[in-house]
Amino acid sequence: MRVAVLLEDRCKPNSNAFTYLKKYSGLCERECIQFDGDKCKILESACPVCFNRARHCPDNAVIVINLPEELDSEMSHCYGENGFRLFRLPAPRQEQVVGILGPNGMGKSTAVNLLSGSITPNLGDWSNRSPNWDEVITTFPRGELRDYLALLSEEGVSIAVKPQYIDKLPKIFEGEVNELLERVDDRGDIEKYSEALGITHILSRKLGSLSGGELQRVALCATLLKEADVYFFDEPSSYLDIYERMRMVRIIQDLSSMGKRVLVVEHDLAILDVLCDLLHVVYGERAAYGIFTPPRTTRTAINAYLEGYLPEENVRIRNKPIRFVRGRTRGEDIGLPILKWGDMEKKMGDFQLTTGQGQVRSAEVIGVVGPNATGKTTMVKMIAGELEPDQGWCTMEAAVSYKPQHVSTDFEGSVQLWLDVEIGTKWRSGEFHTQVIRPLQIDKMLDLDASRLSGGELQAVSIAICLGKEADLYLLDEPSAHLDANARMEAAKAIKRTMEGNEKAAMVIDHDIYFVDIVSDSLLVFEGEGGKQGHAVGPLSLRKGMNRFLSGVEVTFRRDHESKRPRINKPGSVKDREQKANGEYFYSD
Ligand code: ADP
Numbered sequence: 055m056r057v058a059v060l061l062e063d064r065c066k067p068n069s070n071a072f073t074y075l076k077k078y079s080g081l082c083e084r085e086c087i088q089f090d091g092d093k094c095k096i097l098e099s100a101c102p103v104c105f106n107r108a109r110h111c112p113d114n115a116v117i118v119i120n121l122p123e124e125l126d127s128e129m130s131h132c133y134g135e136n137g138f139r140l141f142r143l144p145a146p147r148q149e150q151v152v153g154i155l156g157p158n159g160m161g162k163s164t165a166v167n168l169l170s171g172s173i174t175p176n177l178g179d180w181s182n183r184s185p186n187w188d189e190v191i192t193t194f195p196r197g198e199l200r201d202y203l204a205l206l207s208e209e210g211v212s213i214a215v216k217p218q219y220i221d222k223l224p225k226i227f228e229g230e231v232n233e234l235l236e237r238v239d240d241r242g243d244i245e246k247y248s249e250a251l252g253i254t255h256i257l258s259r260k261l262g263s264l265s266g267g268e269l270q271r272v273a274l275c276a277t278l279l280k281e282a283d284v285y286f287f288d289e290p291s292s293y294l295d296i297y298e299r300m301r302m303v304r305i306i307q308d309l310s311s312m313g314k315r316v317l318v319v320e321h322d323l324a325i326l327d328v329l330c331d332l333l334h335v336v337y338g339e340r341a342a343y344g345i346f347t348p349p350r351t352t353r354t355a356i357n358a359y360l361e362g363y364l365p366e367e368n369v370r371i372r373n374k375p376i377r378f379v380r381g382r383t384r385g386e387d388i389g390l391p392i393l394k395w396g397d398m399e400k401k402m403g404d405f406q407l408t409t410g411q412g413q414v415r416s417a418e419v420i421g422v423v424g425p426n427a428t429g430k431t432t433m434v435k436m437i438a439g440e441l442e443p444d445q446g447w448c449t450m451e452a453a454v455s456y457k458p459q460h461v462s463t464d465f466e467g468s469v470q471l472w473l474d475v476e477i478g479t480k481w482r483s484g485e486f487h488t489q490v491i492r493p494l495q496i497d498k499m500l501d502l503d504a505s506r507l508s509g510g511e512l513q514a515v516s517i518a519i520c521l522g523k524e525a526d527l528y529l530l531d532e533p534s535a536h537l538d539a540n541a542r543m544e545a546a547k548a549i550k551r552t553m554e555g556n557e558k559a560a561m562v563i564d565h566d567i568y569f570v571d572i573v574s575d576s577l578l579v580f581e582g583e584g585g586k587q588g589h590a591v592g593p594l595s596l597r598k599g600m601n602r603f604l605s606g607v608e609v610t611f612r613r614d615h616e617s618k619r620p621r622i623n624k625p626g627s628v629k630d631r632e633q634k635a636n637g638e639y640f641y642s643d
């Protein structure tokens with residue numbers, strides 16, 4: 055089956071793509087490329103010549119794909135003749151947490167919408183506005199999924215969904231947290247869940263005044279309060295620190311042991327690993343099509359994902375595997391100190407930050423970890439010279455390039471132009487192109503409007519701009535936010551290579567342990583009580599730092615014997631107890 059997928063936002067009137075397609079729309083007798091007003095249509099039955107014309111459409115606005123015949127009968131949904139296509143579906147299962155792992159733009163949220171009943175699967179017949187449920191059900195092979203869809207069609211299951219984009223919540227609901235929660239509280243459990251999620255102190259705040267992490271926890275709470283049979287969590291860990299991620303894991307697992315079906319879309323691999331019983335991988339081509347694999351055990355699925363090869367499907371999803379290095383130790387004295395600080399203090403409103411003494415050396419990447427609101431950003435801003443410490447000292451003889459936590463742009467023009475303006479021609483070729491631009495897939499975004507990028511795309515470009523500037527010290531605040539698992543690992547490698555190659559140093563704040571493990575040579579650990587006081591310890595060696603940090607969270611890691619990736623031990627398991635007794639929270643041999 056050959057189809058053309060048209061990316062509509064790249065084909066607006068007056069765009070290059072629009073003009074190009076318009077030019078060819080009249081050329082072929084069969085009208086393979088047509089216009090209905092401003093809307094372009096490329097027929098599935100188009101002739102080879104027209105498919106070829108479409109393939110060469112500027113700005114990569116048309117993706118022509120050849121799908122294997124055996125998928126013909128397995129399309130679950132299609133958004134339109136030239137829209138995104140989804141094949142097969144994951145299956146929510148009783149008493150299990152089922153995870154979905156895959157890149158952005160592959161239909162994960164679409165699957166959540168289909169399985170939660172907010173859209174009905176059209177089996178590829180996009181013209182059919184009200185598909186017949188009986189037909190839908192019998193199309194899927196007998197099994198969990200088919201049984202589930204039958205229940206869904208009879209409204210035999212109640213459903214609760216934590217949507218991906220929580221920043222929309224304050225716009226939909228203008229009141230206080232309390233009012234929102236009371237509205238959905240079916241069981242009278244507000245107290246229990248708001249305590250479990252640590253949000254009791256913000257109940258009387260307006261939704262609009264909350265930080266990202268607070269808003270995420272409120273959204274989780276609202277979902278948990280609903281009495282439902284099936285729970286969907288679309289990217290639940292965004293904005294949460296590792297403590298909150300672990301709390302979220304426990305609460306979601308409790309749901310499944312209460313007999314509920316739970317489906318989770320997540321990009322933090324360590325969290326996905328400890329959270330799920332089974333995992334579906336989704337692969338395909340971004341914005342064009344996605345194919346769900348059958349469920350695999352979580353360990354097998356994540357290892358295959360990191361390896362870049364799905365053996366059962368015989369599909370390569372990445373050219374190179376993602377590798378975790380074991381027993382990495384960096385000589386303490388390597389490199390010249392770029393920056394030193396001592397006993398800094400800073401008061402921000404009711405919050406007080408203190409630091410010990412520390413330094414950053416050239417070619418070193420320092421991971422910065424710790425709970426939300428303990429002063430990580432405040433410290434980075436002092437180093438970047440945006441804030442003055444009240445007490446103590448910080449020597450800065452280095453030029454700083456800084457990527458803030460919340461990235462945004464009002465740049466008017468294409469990504470290409472934005473890069474030119476920010477970092478000159480540097481990104482166009484050579485090392486920077488192979489080490490940063492291509493791995494982050496920015497080469498595919500060049501023609502896009504900078505102001506219309508998705509969260510993940512904007513993050514990738516912002517990282518590239520930060521790394522592309524001439525500086526001695528690079529400060530990156532939460533670069534993994536909005537990136538999918540693959541982009542996270544690529545970003546970690548890109549940051550590391552840039553520092554090693556140019557003898558520069560970086561400080562990277564993040565909550566994703568795999569990301570931190572790959573990127574860091576050493577760790578700066580923040581401790582304290584969020585919003586009240588924080589203290590920066592270190593930098594310590596990666597191993598020491600991880601130990602210190604994880605003992606605070608009471609989480610232990612072991613290494614997977616095959617992939618060498620860190621894996622969270624089940625709380626209370628033999629390994630967990632053994633490692634805690636030995637003080638080995640991060641097993642890194
Ligand atoms: P993911 O959650 O994996 O990032 P989504 O399911 O959100 O992916 O989107 C997959 C593709 O489907 C994207 O290219 C998106 O633009 C497209 N898409 C999503 N919703 C719609 C819709 N309502 N109409 C048309 N296209 C859509």
Ligand code: ADP
Pocket residue numbers: 402403404405425426427428429430431432433584585586
């Ligand atoms: P982190 O990066 O660890 O999440 P931050 O450094 O952003 O923490 O913030 C630490 C604390 O300082 C938070 O409680 C935050 O609300 C407070 N804070 C930050 N900036 C200001 C400010 N300009 N005025 C008052 N309080 C602030």
Ligand code: MG
Pocket residue numbers: 162163164218288
């Ligand atoms: Mg999504």
